[in-house]
Structure formats: C-alpha cells, structure tokens
Amino acid sequence: MEIYKVSQELVCTRRTPGLGHHSLRVLEAADGSLSVATDPVGAPVGKWVFTTIGTAARFAMSDPTVVTDLTICGLIDNWE
Amino acid sequence: MEIYKVSQELVCTRRTPGLGHHSLRVLEAADGSLSVATDPVGAPVGKWVFTTIGTAARFAMSDPTVVTDLTICGLIDNWE
Amino acid sequence: MEIYKVSQELVCTRRTPGLGHHSLRVLEAADGSLSVATDPVGAPVGKWVFTTIGTAARFAMSDPTVVTDLTICGLIDNWE
Amino acid sequence: MEIYKVSQELVCTRRTPGLGHHSLRVLEAADGSLSVATDPVGAPVGKWVFTTIGTAARFAMSDPTVVTDLTICGLIDNWE
C-alpha cells in the first residue's frame, strides 16, 4: 500500500458507467506524481492517506464491481 | 488510476482476436512515456483522461473478455 | 517478492472496514521510498523482510478478504 | 498496454511446464530495458508491437493456462 497526500477532488462529468457516482480524489506521491483514487473514507484535501491497488481496490469499496484500481484505505495519523 | 493526455489513435491491422475491433488510443503520461489503451468513452485527441488497469480495465469495457490491461475511464474537466 | 527494511508501525485510526484491525508496518525500500504493508509474521522495526503483492498478499494473511496489496512474507536471515 | 520493439527470439531449453512450447520474444522498450513475452501473433524481429499484462496476458493466448505475464497483442502499423 502506498502513501499519498490528497491534492484535490477530481471533476469528471463524462465517465464509464462502471465508476458510478463515487467521489474521486487526485493524490500526490512523494515524488510529485499524480494519481486518481476512489475514496470510501472521506479523506479531506491536504491529508496523508495510504491506498490499495488491484483486486483489493475494488474490494475496499462497498461495491466490488466499481472499476477502480486505486482506493484510499485510511488516513495516516501524525504523518510528516 | 493514472492521468494521461490522448496523443493519437493507434492503427493496428494485425491483432490478437481477444481485442476484437475495439478502438485503441495512444496515451502520453506526464513524463512523456507512451501507452496504449482501449477507449469505451470516445476520448478525443488532446484531451486529458484517467485510466484503470488490471481486471478493472476489462470490467470497464462493455465486454469483460477483451484482453486489455489499460482502459480509459473518463475525461477530466478543466485540467491544466 | 521485494526486499524492505521495517521502518515503523503505522498509526491509522480511520480506515476502511476491509482492513480490520490488522497491524500495519511502514517499510523502506533500498531507494528510500516508503510503502505500507500488513504483517502476519510480527516483523520488528529495523529488520529486513520480503513481501508479496497482489492476490498473493491477501492469501498470505490468515483472512484472504483483507484489502491489502502488500504483505510481509518472512524475515531475511543475515541480511546486510 | 505498452509499446515495444521486437529484439530477438528467446532460446530457453529448460523451462517450467506451464509455458508449454510457446514461442518467446525478447522485447525492447523505449528506454532500452528488455522484457520477455509470449507471442500469439507471430511478430517479426524489428517490428513495433504492443503488449498486455496480467490476467489479460493469459487470456490473449489461445490457452489461458499458460503462465505468461506479458503477451504481444498486435503489430503497430506505421510506427516511428
């Protein structure tokens, strides 16, 4: 599981049906690269989180048919 | 899910049957590297999109037997 | 399977239900990058371990429904 | 799906039974790194191809029990 900082919400009006209306976050890695994750925990912008990928990313959503490959698992307490 | 800019269509007349006749896009990452994705949302060249990999990439197609490992999930509004 | 040094425990009070109460470790790779892993073997801080990813990461837990993508498989004897 | 140039055939007389007698190609990425792929389309040396990974790599073979993680999906027309 990787560590990211929540950078912003992602606005996306045209999307594949498999993503439903789940909220999306832009995450920033330690090296500055950006990724997009589904967020079942309600992570606020500016917080540090860790994420899971692959099949586990779908299982971490309440609905495992969501076509995500990156899901926020939790907020990290007292990071940086 | 990763962020890419749609660079061009991919022309490929000789392909494995498992790809069917699905349209393919060449995507450019922030670091300039290129990848190939299946596109169920009709992403125009020049637009910024985000993608999903792995099993989710197949689920994001209308037909989950398509042998893709990278599928465009949606267009990003107001990016860059 | 990748080689890491156990850096610290991860404190995370707000997490997805799929992680249960399993203990989490922050791991440091040879290049200094950090990852988060579930730990079924009780790896002490400062020890060198190797890990497994993907579906195998869930199978390596006693409970394969845990939504991890990185699990510690074992301690490496006499490393470095 | 990633883009590679076919570099050479791979000669391998001692292999795991799960690979069968499928032909193997050494592929070169844009950054010069080399990988090994199974080839169901008969890609000639020197041609540019794109590949699929993971479960899709096995599905792209006629026999999905082949233990490959990288399979050539198609030849790219008019590349470079």
Added chain:
Amino acid sequence: MEIYKVSQELVCTRRTPGLGHHSLRVLEAADGSLSVATDPVGAPVGKWVFTTIGTAARFAMSDPTVVTDLTICGLIDNWE
C-alpha cells in the same frame, strides 16, 4: 516476463505458512535492484533466468496456493 541473474539463495527461517518450504532465490535485475523469487526449475547461482509475476507466478509453481508474486520460469540459453 523479466530477465534477472540469480544472485544467491535466500535464507529465511521465519516465514508465512503460505510459502511452505519452497526454495527462494535472490535475483538481480540489469539495473542492480534485487528481488526474491520462488524457483521451481532449480536455477543455479550466476545463471540468467526469466520470471513471471502475479497470478501466473502462483500457477507456475506445482502448487498454486503458494503466496509468491515472482516465479522463475526458465533458464535463458547463451545470454550475455
């Protein structure tokens, strides 16, 4: 599938039960980075091998429940 040189055996007395007593090898990539693989083909130290990851890594073992994510598939003849 990736290309590695067998660097040494891995000694690991404390391990997750899902790895059984399968022998483990430390592999060195072209860039000098190290990984750990299960070895069903008996690859000698110093030889060049190629490996498979993910679900295929488990299928390449005689026992697909082994919690590996990297398995040696074969020895490469006449490499380097």
